[in-house]
Amino acid sequence: MLVISNIVGSANDIELSERLHQLSHHGVIETIRISAADTSRSRQRVTTDHGTSCGIALPRQVKLYNGAVLHIDEERAVVLRVNEEHWLRLSPTSNSCALVLGYNAGNLHWRVRFDGTDLLVALEGPAQNYLDRILPLIESGEVKVELPDGI
Incomplete structure (x- = not known):
């Protein structure tokens, strides 16, 4: 070695x-x-x-x-x-949704950065694992999702 x-x-x-x-x-x-x-x-x-x-x-x-x-x-x-990093873009539809999304991202210890009002989450595993954790926010329309190219 x-x-x-x-x-x-x-x-x-x-x-x-x-x-x-x-x-x-x-x-x-x-x-x-x-x-x-x-x-x-x-x-x-x-x-x-x-x-x-x-x-x-x-x-x-x-x-x-x-x-x-x-x-x-x-x-x-x-x-x-x-290796190249891939970022999941999460766009909250209101300030209250942004607070809930931020709380979830922090509680889940996601590595994030901000782009305006969007939250970018570093994908350190399959994107679906991240989406499953905030599924109620996505299904309610409170958060819009943009997957990185090639995912």
Whole structure:
């Protein structure tokens, strides 16, 4: 198992990008894919696209990010890629509906952001799981739903 205890740098850094370019000619750049939600986890076990088992054990103040170079030497490099996030758009039809929706989202610990009066919910599982939790609001017409493209 490859133990990763720090981030070497960004794949966009000039010096690192040159080294990565050279390694890419030999097909020895390995990629780890994680969800955006997992970027805040300082300890996790993952597997690269080449099958290498890796243990990530970073200091708590260090955050993972897309393009982070986690390991590089003459034999290989390991680069982190963050999967694209999908957001469920929930549009309340009134202020009172917005309060109920916000209460539910907070109570369910959903990761959210706001776009005007709409609530955007980060999908960390099937969209239907989220919709089922607020089904009465949807069925009553108090909340309109817009699914992300491709879902």
